[in-house]
Amino acid sequence: MVLLFFITLLCLVGTIFPQGHELAEHGHGWASRIPSLLSPYDIFHSAWFLAAGFLLSVNIVLCMRRRVRLKRRNVLMLLLHGSILLVIVGYAMGSMGVDGFVEIPEGGSVSQVDLRRGSSLDLGFSVRCDRFVAEYYENGMPKEYVSDLSFVKNAQVVSQARLKVNHPASFEGMSFYQESFRQSHSAALTWSDGKKTVAVDAREGDVVPLLPAGTQARVVKIWDDLMHAGPAVKLLIQSPAGERYLWVFKEIEAIKGHLPDLFERAPELDPSGFRPYTFSLGKLEASSVTGIGVRRDPGIPLVAVGGGLFLVSLLLMFLAPPGGAGGRPRREDGLSGRTSGQEGAAATGRVKAKGKGSRT
């Protein structure tokens, strides 16, 4: 009873504090994880919760053992509580699985996923997004998100799947879930150092190498319309001499026409502001990036069996007429006098007669 309340209390605390934000910020060293194991911000993975789950399991086992020792062939009661044990063990096994997320641009493919606990995983095959569609109702509400995926192994498409919310796909033991999407732009970016001119197609996060080697432009953000001045990219130019941000507008000539002293007032808007380079921005190409959850949970069969077993034994226990479908005569414990044919009360009398064994 006390234990039940303790777990309930932990759950309660867990919903009050925002969960799961702390863990990612901590290092991976064992020592640095101790505070997070006791922290209220990730309570469902904390030592408290693990201990409570373990204690509950021990308690269930002890109660079950007592029942066995008392030779009460109360199979249903054992099944009922044993199935909770299965669920707990199955849930614990989940931590040995894979829980990752991957973003694939339409037409692109990936073979590595970022795990939510940090680090990444090599899939051993690649996933290509052939097409992504976001459909909307007339009133603007989202209707369907669809990703057409190809699973590619050794340069061969082995399997294809249409991923939708509520319609996951699986390949080689991994399950894939439509989780999110976003619009992304690729920008036609041109740079020149006075001698050489290079045009590249860049996405957010891309790094464009410049000359000489060791100098590069990181594409921080792409806007299709920044402050009503049209398309723009924010670059972080990194060279051995230092680094600085540069905003490159597609319509920089027109903007400068309106504000002739623009570069004096805001040198970071000067496309030639980082000598010797000059940047210019061409067309933006909009495309979708689909966000896919990638998971494998080895505990699921156990949890499913546990959940099903719990339900079945619960139903049999409380809905079956005495001596009926339970398979065991329900009055063999000699309590028929008390039960008087009332559902549920059979269980009552039985346990009461047994003593104080039900302190769960």
Place this chain on the structure above:
Amino acid sequence: MNSGTIIGIVTFVYLGVFSLSLVGQIMGKKGLARPAFFAALGGFGLHTAGILLRWYESYALGVGHVPLANFYESLVFFAWATILVTFLGMKGGTRDTVLAYVMPAAALMLGYASFSPGVESEIHPLIPALKSNWLAIHVITCFLGYASFFVASVFGIILLRDPGATPGENPSGTMFYRCVMIGFIFFTVGILTGSVWAQMAWGRYWGWDPKETWALITWLVYGAVIHEKVREGGVTKRVAVLSLIGLASVLFTYFGVNYLPGLHSYL
């Protein structure tokens, strides 16, 4: 006449039944119980028709789905399920007594659904996450669970008000325990179907979303109710009080969680 109007009318029918029961109780007029019961039955029929009509209306709008997809629809269904449990599970004087508790609650829920500016009563199409066959079965089982727990608390209150109640022999105790058990079974099915759905939609059967966590809390509290009843050998005051804590937990699982960030925000 649309379903919204019908639900509005039903609200007043339930209020009327509540008034009749109240007058009957205060004036000691047992004769009022019968008209109150028939009015409640009529209101329930209309209520059912309102739900069915809303279902039909959603198809007429071309966005057909079971009317269990937003807060308004869930309130209407919660009220309906509570009365259903009362009608199916009880008869005679017990039923009339329970109706006196259930009717104002149902009227409150329907009134809140119909007249609160904060509750959107329009029919909307389903967002992708809700497009699943699990929607109906998950919502129906959860709310039948809630409804049974609610009726159990009514018996809990009746037991607490009756100082001479002896465990075991008391018919309210029997009804109390039955309602708790039925609720526990439905709620368990609700959680299990919910986790199957969560596995399909979000890729994890359990993610400690506030709604999930509070459902577990509620489940644990009712588990405690059952264990305590078994341990004490009957529905004692402790058990009844525990069930009221359970009801508070049910209400928080249903209403309160909406104020916490989570994935169940649409209900």
